[in-house]
Amino acid sequence: MQTALDATIQLLAQALAVFVFPGILFITFLALLWQWIDRKVYARLQNRFGPLHTGWRGILQPLMDFVKLLGKEDLTPKAADRRSFAAVPVVMLVLSLVSAMFLPIIDMDPGTSGVQGILSFEGDLVFLLFMSTLMAITIVLAGYFSSNRYGQTGSARTGMLLISFEIPLVLALVTPALLTGSLRLSIITHELSKLSPAYIWLMIIPFIIYVISLQAELERIPFDVSHAEVEIVHGWQVEFSGKKLAMINLAEDIMLVFGAGMVTALFLGGPLLLEFIPIPLFSVEFAGFMATTWVGWVYYTLVFIFKSSLVIIVLSNMRTAFARWRIDQIVRAAWKFMVPLAIINLVLVQIALTYIFPILGVV
Amino acid sequence: MARLGKIQPELMKNVRSKQATVRYPFVKAGINVPEGLRARWDYKVPERCTGCKICERVCPAEAIEMIKCRPEDSQTKTGFRPICHLDRCVTCGQCVESCPRGVLILTDSFEMAFLSRDDMVVY
């Protein structure tokens, strides 16, 4: 009887974790919050106000947009493949949610060292890369399923983006994995936080490459060729309307959460902030207190939100400062500049690890 | 020559400065209405009107109509007075210019949205 009760409570707690707190509901909340921050920063840099009237300074505007789109007419073009067309938004939403569940927001498994996400296993970094590529392929399919010329052009451009910016993205992620000797997101975060500050110098170039590639992966200016509104009328999204468009928009926002969360976890030290102060009070006692008690849940979440929103601000600033590049210019920039930079960076990291750091005596 | 991020200093300046947007329908302050704005038509000095119909003739949009003076109006010599249909008015101000006795005026009240056409007739 007792075991059955325990099992039920365990199950409930896990369901709560998946559906409510660090899971679906919380990620959706973050997605809408990030969209608000993005819009506010974008507007502020352009000397405008941005959303104002729904909630406190328009903080509920993304939610309102989502709800409004849910109530709009849902059209399927005659020429489209009906089932695949209807499946695309769902697939995108599921893919993005599953990816976001790997983020180490709070410690779901206190037994293991490091902050674990809801889902976490050895080699999940590779799995996440696979998921983000799958997302791009879904986008390609979305354009072709809609049987629209603009959509097909958008799909072709997404494919071009995929082959150009996926490679620097992957190569940038090799450096943290190389430094820690692990492919597990939580372990990488945990190990990186214990390394000496000298390793920061090795992380700067991969960080820049990753942020730029992330911008391309999320298809934002200057890389938003695949849904350039004035050229091909939102590209692959052109035929989606109503609920489907709402789901696609939400999926894109969740990908933003995922991307910013990856930057936070891999390059900015994850949900740890005060632990980096080299005083035993913080680095030992405070860290231990946070890792074992429920206060850690609040603290880790707040730190994660803080760091991710910094990343969002950087991404919004990039979106503001540039014009849209043409697809051939993007491919050229990627292959002539980003990929060589990523490879050179890898070589540098290897040289530093093998020759320079031992001489300098960095542990 | 060409480089990336030329506009970035300007963006940083924008962060510090006040927004350029005017929150107009909610906050009326901040909109500057210049002197002599041509907006809503007004039948300013009815006593001087003679009902000569010049304004009706010059109006390029046929917005001014001459009607028989109602009992509550001041009676003109010909027994007619102008009314303006704001839905047709293009606020060019030719009637004001052509009126020999300075009866008409274009005021600076520019909020001219109405729910029905009947509300848009200015007596």
Add this chain to the structure above:
Amino acid sequence: MTSAGKRIVIPPRVTIPIGPQHPALKEPGMFKLTVEGEHIVDAEVNIGYNHRSIEKISENNTHLQNLYLASRICGICSATHNGNYAQAVEFAAEVEIPERAKFIRTLIWELDRIHSHILWLGVAFHEVGFDTAFMLSWRDREIVMDMLENISGNRIHHDMSTIGGVRRNISDAQKEQMLKGFDKLEERVVFYRDVAIHEKTFWNRIDGVGMLEPPIAKKTSAVGPTGRGSGLKVDVRFNDPVQAYIPMIDTGDFEMVLSDRGDVAGRSVVRVLEVIEAINMCRWLLNNMPDGPIRARVRPRIQPNEVLARHEAPRGELIHYLITNGTNKPDRWKVRAPTYNNWTSMAHCLRGDYLADAPIILAAIDPCYSCTDRVVIVDGNGETIRLVSLDNLRIESNKWHKEHPRRE
């Protein structure tokens, strides 16, 4: 390896319509682009979605009413149509207007050019996704809009010109205010010039795109900044000055802005530099404005005459051809707006470029659709729209005129 001969793989040709409703176009017009992958191999320009029969309406209006009708041909260059019609009627009546009126009319034209070019710059930024510069440039366009509103009492439809002069005077206080505004505006325009030239992402999008070689520009009779961006010396202000342009050009301080690049970048640079030139012109006009009356009296009945009034609108040479017949109404009024000339060069510009460049090439001639639409025959019963070639049109119109002789 079974089939003999080489296999040539050609990407399928797809026809992509841009318009009549498209986010890149602010007004209806249709451009059929045939693309192979991302390359445009053929382009077809269809216009004729916005015919408003203004010329026909004008025949039943007095000249005074036509002034306001003319100003509503186009929202952005309303002052040019308005002023040019007034000028045409004055030519027909053979009256000379006061000096001060000439200066004020020219000032309004130049202010109109400034706001039109800054507006174009914002649109160009928007067409390549540079929304920040679009927002900022339109924010600073408000300076000149406020000036125009201050002088004329309306933001868009200034309606300043009237037959025989202008309708409002410029006070000393307004003059001081404007001179102050010009300093700020010039600083901002110089900044946008630098952004357009030195921002890599924007410059890459306009550099070498939409080439219009000078011979082809001449052959397709490109006017305005489109022609000047290809090195053609077409500027009515300098070639055939009217109004206060005559004393202004005679000072020799002003030069025609030319670029020999021939691409979209050339046209952009010409426009931005022209704004700076126009600001200097406005300063000169304000500082040298003579005193005196602003209006001469012109009798409403205009003597029978046939005149051609030319003026350099922001988009190029604007021609108003007017036949008067002794009454207070025109017998025939023909407007040839500058965009109409530039359409023909567009198909050439589009060919060979990328699909992604189509919006900026379309925008580069600063098209004003509502100025240009003339002849399209719509069959309401068959629900067809027919574009008529020039020869057929001539035959049809000759037939029409034979059946409907001109009223004497």
